[in-house]
Amino acid sequence: MSATTPQTDTGATPKQGSGITVEDLRVALPGRGGVDVVDDLDLVLHPGEVVGLVGESGSGKTTVGTALLGYTRAGAVIDHGKILYQDRDLLGLPWQEVRQLRGEEIAYVPQDPAAALNPAIRIGNQLVELLELRGIGTAESRLQGARDGLAEVGLPNNDEFLRRYAHQLSGGQVQRVALAMAFLPKPKALVLDEPTTGLDVTTQGMVLKTMGELCRSHGVAALYITHDLAVVANIADRVAVMYAGQVVELGEKETVFRHPSHPYTRALLDSIPHLSQARALSGIPGRTPAPGSRPGGCRFHDRCRHAVDRCAQTVPELVTVTPGHSARCLLVGEIGDWDISKGVVPDSDPKKARDPILAIEDLDVFYGRSKVVHGVTLDVAKAEVVALVGESGSGKTTISRCVGGLHKEWTGRIRFEGEDLPKGSRARTATDRKRIQYIFQNPYLSLNPRLTIEQIVKRPMELFGIASGKEATDRVVELLDQVALGPAVLGYQASRLSGGERQRVAIARALAAEPDLLVCDEITSALDVSVQGSIVSLLEDLRKSRGISMLFVTHNLALVRSIAARVQILNAGRVVEAGSVVEVMESPREDYTKRLLANSPRVD
Amino acid sequence: MSTIDEFPTPELAVARRGAPAWTRQKRLVSGLVLTLIIVALAIFGPLLAPHGENEVVGPPYSKTGVLGTDYLGQDVFSRVLYGGLDVLVIALLGTLLGVVLGTIIGVVAAYAGGWWDEVIMRLNDVLLAFPQILLALVVLTAVASPKAWMIIVLVGLSHAPRVARVARGVALGIVSRDFVYAAEALGERRSRVILREVLPNMSAPLLAETGLRLTYSIGLVGGLAFLGFSTNPDGANWGQMINENRLGLASQPWSVLGPVLMIGLFCIGTNLLADGIAQLAHRTED
Structure with missing residues (x-):
């Protein structure tokens, strides 16, 4: 699915409409002293063009998306600015007209499609209702319109399908129904807010392809909001990178990815893994500032490694680097060119001698009567990272939970250093529990909100008799330092930390037990890419310095290339392909692996 | 899956530094105040009462005193104050x-x-x-x-x-x-x-x-x-008082309404309090 750029033929002669122009937009929070969420935003969306709006959590990207519909979330107001649609300012129109425009001319596809479809109305009726509300066509023509819409997004359009409810569809189907709904009134502009987040790569691939084709064939100006640079690299014609409420870099996709001029864009690109090569990922120090605590001068200066004194004083303007490419940096042209190959590291050697620490043999796992994992056999060597990769429902998390002693309904053998492990964690010896540590996917759920960070990290030490009292506190400080957190967080509760910081605490808790095997269940999937980068580099350091082995569960194949030595590809509870990362990813043998690789969005 | 928390922590930190968040919850505060008033009356009532618990101050069901007298001629107001604890x-x-x-x-x-x-x-x-x-x-x-x-x-x-x-x-x-x-x-x-x-x-x-x-x-x-x-x-007891005086409901309604009112107000108070706590918990969860 390599994205071709029909920019040249659509840019000059708009087929329909004239796109949307955003001028000097500022969205503020009046309740909090009028601090800005989004500031100084200029953006042009041409018909038939997909603009990717990339940013991390808290950058204001969703606010921009809804502002295009003349809407802000409760508590925020559009301070000033213009949203020009067919030479009319959307913000100056009476609300009845704005309401008419929404959905009909400018459509919105939300992040969570399941929440956008009414669970009590059949799919067919929901589509027909859209046209009915606007009084378009007759009853038959509306039904035909609904069928055509579903066909356009590659869904069945027979009566059986039209009679289904949203819960009877898969995630990808629901998202495509949402797309069909957005396209049905033939809008001129489309705002897509992370519509593929949470979908499997193959489904994501299909949805993205459908979306790109529809936008280009209907001449729709689309704004695609995402945190995933790889997705943008696949579908966007132009890219706008947002940081702390401002666009920091804007340009053609090729230009931005090959010659990024803003240090933030460069840092982001440094933190994302590639499918084609192993990379030493790096994060961005600090955290994205929230509205109200954004620094003066350049908003990125406190996290920027090129920053000089004047960056803290002077507010940079968006300056043109080359025609059609601009960046908001005082040092444009002074910080040299950027080289993607700098981060490349050699793939791990597939011929290295292996000394297994964990061996899973013929594992069958059940949930009640249904069998979800079928005869899985794999092993993990000392100081080695083995990745378990698969789509949702492939059983990858289930296997990891069996290893961690959190799921007891299984047969087969799991051996740790030659000894059979009992099923539940309570049946295992304290030594086993200490040596195998589990890290959870969602750091927002894995830390008790009522305990302080010190109590959380200290507990494994007390429990396993490693240290107690003052000595334990010292070790907690040491561990927090290892995961790049200062001693200030000791007395905090988890709610005061960001997602990345929470995940670091979870890692510190695991390390507190001095484990030999870490079971990591999608531990970066809830985090921003720059945070993912720093967590991955932290794990890599730990592996090298302490010789910790890891079973790394993920759905992200690109990440596997950078972190793991061996990979197990899972599908429907079975291992379909296994081997060293280089071999599997360079020359996959199975169709399923090939399909996964082909559908994974790639930056390179 | 990514953007779990659009603007993370500082907002919470700000809220924590100012006046405690629960004081801005009207329902909670009014419930708490009402409950405390009734509890205080029940505890310190006997000290404020003009007459004794079983002191006869006049004929039955008469208008003597703040809330009149009850079926035995005891002062209703005093008994209301005695009867809560x-x-x-x-x-x-x-x-x-x-x-x-x-x-x-x-x-x-x-x-x-x-x-x-x-x-x-x-x-x-x-x-x-x-x-x-x-x-x-x-x-x-x-x-x-x-x-x-x-x-x-x-x-x-x-x-x-x-x-x-x-x-x-x-x-x-x-x-x-x-x-x-x-x-x-x-x-x-x-x-x-x-x-x-x-x-x-x-x-x-x-x-x-x-x-x-x-x-x-x-x-x-x-x-x-x-x-x-x-x-x-x-002894005086709100529930018992309602029973004792119900025959006089038509001629001397305060002998019944007094204790009813106290029970009613206390129920409203604790109910508002419970509601306020639930709302507060809901809000902090968001």
Whole structure:
């Protein structure tokens, strides 16, 4: 699915409409002293063009998306600015007209499609209702319109399908129904807010392809909001990178990815893994500032490694680097060119001698009567990272939970250093529990909100008799330092930390037990890419310095290339392909692996 | 899956530094004030009362004094001030007993899960089927003169299955969270998992439930007294006063309305309080 750029033929002669122009937009929070969420935003969306709006959590990207519909979330107001649609300012129109425009001319596809479809109305009726509300066509023509819409997004359009409810569809189907709904009134502009987040790569691939084709064939100006640079690299014609409420870099996709001029864009690109090569990922120090605590001068200066004194004083303007490419940096042209190959590291050697620490043999796992994992056999060597990769429902998390002693309904053998492990964690010896540590996917759920960070990290030490009292506190400080957190967080509760910081605490808790095997269940999937980068580099350091082995569960194949030595590809509870990362990813043998690789969005 | 929290922590930090968030919750504050006033009246009432508890100040059902006199010619206002403490103390202790028992049942059922959960909760459902006051009446009719502790235990027992339902519901949402699994994987003792990981996260809904149960307790204790089951047949007692004076409702309504009003206001107060706590908990969760 390599994205071709029909920019040249659509840019000059708009087929329909004239796109949307955003001028000097500022969205503020009046309740909090009028601090800005989004500031100084200029953006042009041409018909038939997909603009990717990339940013991390808290950058204001969703606010921009809804502002295009003349809407802000409760508590925020559009301070000033213009949203020009067919030479009319959307913000100056009476609300009845704005309401008419929404959905009909400018459509919105939300992040969570399941929440956008009414669970009590059949799919067919929901589509027909859209046209009915606007009084378009007759009853038959509306039904035909609904069928055509579903066909356009590659869904069945027979009566059986039209009679289904949203819960009877898969995630990808629901998202495509949402797309069909957005396209049905033939809008001129489309705002897509992370519509593929949470979908499997193959489904994501299909949805993205459908979306790109529809936008280009209907001449729709689309704004695609995402945190995933790889997705943008696949579908966007132009890219706008947002940081702390401002666009920091804007340009053609090729230009931005090959010659990024803003240090933030460069840092982001440094933190994302590639499918084609192993990379030493790096994060961005600090955290994205929230509205109200954004620094003066350049908003990125406190996290920027090129920053000089004047960056803290002077507010940079968006300056043109080359025609059609601009960046908001005082040092444009002074910080040299950027080289993607700098981060490349050699793939791990597939011929290295292996000394297994964990061996899973013929594992069958059940949930009640249904069998979800079928005869899985794999092993993990000392100081080695083995990745378990698969789509949702492939059983990858289930296997990891069996290893961690959190799921007891299984047969087969799991051996740790030659000894059979009992099923539940309570049946295992304290030594086993200490040596195998589990890290959870969602750091927002894995830390008790009522305990302080010190109590959380200290507990494994007390429990396993490693240290107690003052000595334990010292070790907690040491561990927090290892995961790049200062001693200030000791007395905090988890709610005061960001997602990345929470995940670091979870890692510190695991390390507190001095484990030999870490079971990591999608531990970066809830985090921003720059945070993912720093967590991955932290794990890599730990592996090298302490010789910790890891079973790394993920759905992200690109990440596997950078972190793991061996990979197990899972599908429907079975291992379909296994081997060293280089071999599997360079020359996959199975169709399923090939399909996964082909559908994974790639930056390179 | 990514943007879990659009603008993370600083907002929370700001809220924490200013005046405590709960003071801005009107419902909570008014409920608290109302409850405290009634409690203060019940405790310090005997000191403020113009007459004694059993002092006859005039003919029955006359207009003498602030709220007139009752069926024996005793001062209604004084008896209202005297008659709250017993009711409130018994109701409060009964409620606490019920909440503690119910929470233990509910949390253990939720945490144990599976068969244990089924068995405990089905037995609980059997108890739920009895009207609250019936259980108390069955026992109280069998004893000659009820002691305060009996009423407390009976009120507590009749609350327990109801609290257990709520506690189980709340605990179910917590025992499946990853931090509980994390404690399991470390091999923490079960009692410690319940006490340290599960219970502290249930405090807000349990407080709200306690407030609500307190309201029911007052009604229950008042109701029992109305039916003649009180610790001191001669003493002033809101529930008993309603019964004693109901014949005079037409000629001297204040003899009945006085205690009714106190019970009513207290119920409104605790109810608002419970509601406010629930709202506050909901808001901080967002």
